[in-house]
Amino acid sequence: xxxxxxxxxxxxxxxxxxxxxxxxxxxxxxxxxxxxxxxxxxxxxxxxxxxxxxxxxxxxxxxxxxxxxxxxxxxxxxxxxxxxxxxxxxxxxxxxxxxxxxxxxxxxxxxxxxxxxxxxxxxxxxxxxxxxxxxxxxxxxxxxxxxxxxxxxxxxxxxxxxxxxxxxxxxxxxxxxxxxxxxxxxxxxxxxxxxxxxxxxxxxxxxxxxxxxxxxxxxxxxxxxxxxxxxxxxxxxxxxxxxxxxxxxxxxxxxxxxxxxxxxxxxxxxxxxx
Numbered sequence: 068x069x070x071x072x073x074x075x076x077x078x079x080x081x082x083x084x085x086x087x088x089x090x091x092x093x094x095x096x097x098x099x100x101x102x103x104x105x106x107x108x109x110x111x112x113x114x115x116x117x118x119x120x121x122x123x124x125x126x127x128x129x130x131x132x133x134x135x136x137x138x139x140x141x142x143x144x145x146x147x148x149x150x151x152x153x154x155x156x157x158x159x160x161x162x163x164x165x166x167x168x169x170x171x172x173x174x175x176x177x178x179x180x181x182x183x184x185x186x187x188x189x190x191x192x193x194x195x196x197x198x199x200x201x202x203x204x205x206x207x208x209x210x211x212x213x214x215x216x217x218x219x220x221x222x223x224x225x226x227x228x229x230x231x232x233x234x235x236x237x238x239x240x241x242x243x244x245x246x247x248x249x250x251x252x253x254x255x256x257x258x259x260x261x262x263x264x265x266x267x268x269x270x271x272x273x274x275x276x277x278x279x280x281x282x283x284x285x286x287x288x289x290x291x292x293x294x295x296x297x298x299x300x301x302x303x304x305x306x307x308x309x310x311x312x313x314x315x316x317x318x319x320x321x322x323x324x325x326x327x328x329x330x331x332x333x334x335x336x337x338x339x340x341x
Contacts, residue, residue: 074166074314079301082174082316086299089178091262091273092185095231097289097325102296108144112292112323113137114197121222140193140323144296148317149176155310173316177299184322186233186277188291189284189330197324200331205281209238209335211245214268217285217331231263232270234283237338239274242267280340283333290329294321 087093102110118133151173157165192199202217203209214232221230234242242248242265249266265272270285278284296319304313 074303074312075301078166078170078173078303078314078316079299081170082177082299082301085174086178086318088261089174090181090185091178091275092182092189092233092291093293094229094262094271094273095189095286095288095330096185096291096293096322098293098295100295102144102294103298105296108296110142110144110294110321111139112142112294112325114140114324115326115328117200117328118222138196140197142294142321142323144294144319144321146317146319147177147180148315149173150313150315152306152311152313155312158312169314173301173314177316177318181293181318181320181322182275183277185291185293186275186284188322188324189233189286190278190282190332193324197327199327201334202331203334205334205336207335209241209283209333209338211242211247211268213333213335214270214283214285217333218268218270220331221287222328229288230270230285231287232267232272232283232285233275233278234272235278235280235338236274236276237280237340238283239264239272241338242272280337281335283335284330285333286330288329290324290326292323292325294323296320 087098090096115135115137118135122131124130151169153165153169190199200220202220203213207213218230245267247267247269251264251266254266262273262275263271264274299316299318301314301316303315305311306313
């Protein structure tokens with residue numbers, strides 16, 4: 068029989084160690100833990116404005132400069148949590164390793180919620196003063212050409228930066244028809260991230276059903292800030308009447324746009340599904 072405090076430590080250590088890899092969209096997030104142990108639940112996050120498209124420059128003429136500006140946005144730390152109850156009968160049978168299964172599902176539940184919030188930050192402007200770069204509209208069909216147009220929105224000077232294309236799985240059939248499409252199995256060491264299934268137009272492709280059939284996103288790394296206020300907290304409790312053990316896990320965090328110039332939303336016609 069595992070004592071409650073021992074169980075809490077085992078579950079907490081496991082979730083804390085495995086959670087970062089379970090967050091599929093963490094590849095585009097800058098994870099900041101400087102708030103751990105700090106007082107307060109509201110923070111200011113700078114959102115950088117796009118400096119504009121590059122311009123044609125004649126020989127011998129100086130390149131014009133644009134001042135990098137940022138607007139401070141307020142973000143409030145939130146708590147997300149989940150709890151699971153295990154009966155003594157399930158514990159005693161040991162079938163399916165209920166503690167391990169509960170630990171894994173608690174981890175996935177928290178990771179899934181953080182993923183949802185990262186994706187929301189990538190697609191939904193937090194206020195009327197924030198403009199997210201967007202290409203296409205509801206009359207434009209998703210195509211490799213539209214993806215190329217989205218890539219042109221980046222003012223790229225650092226070639227070779229990782230870019231990730233988030234797309235509803237229904238759109239994979241469209242991507243496979245492009246000559247640049249490469250399956251993950253052919254990429255070797257070029258892709259090790261969780262969720263990456265292919266590469267097209269230099270973008271690592273991560274399919275997700277969290278996106279609607281009318282929207283896709285291309286993002287560079289560190290486009291979103293993921294502020295961790297407190298590491299995963301695990302608590303257990305016994306119910307002596309029902310003879311069950313409850314395990315709860317919670318995380319305090321907030322996601323927010325870090326750099327508006329590092330992601331583009333692609334709006335398109337609804338992808339046809341079979």
